[in-house]
Amino acid sequence: MEALTVPLDEARELFVAQAAEFLAACEALSDLELLDPSRCRGWSRLDLLVHVRAGLDEMAADLATPSTAPPDHDAAGYWGSHPDDRDEDVVPHVMWLRRTASAYGRPRAAVRHLADSTGRAVAAVTSAAEAPSPSRTRC
Structure with missing residues (x-):
């Protein structure tokens, strides 16, 4: 199977x-709202926002983390190889999202946090x- 590739400039533009x-x-x-x-299913809009915000923070951190290993995933294969037990039991993840989302004094505060995370990503x-490069890997 051929690796899925997207021209970098196009991918950057679309992501932004x-x-x-x-x-x-x-x-x-x-x-x-x-x-x-x-x-x-089972997620509020706030839960979803918190989930995306956490993913953006992870993305920004991953892009800033050096590695000596060559890339080992293409754009399509990354998530398929990500270890995840949510298909077996989604409840722990949903509860984590709810606890994280409930830590904000008001839901709009999570939007401000999302804006910061979006800027970093x-x-x-x-x-x-x-x-x-040989000294940096991004998935």
């Missing part, structure tokens, strides 16, 4: 645009090297 659109959609929601159910993506 989609990150901005997601943040704008979240910023348009009120506290009460953030507490409404999302389309993800966008900066990491736009300043990342043109190609992985």
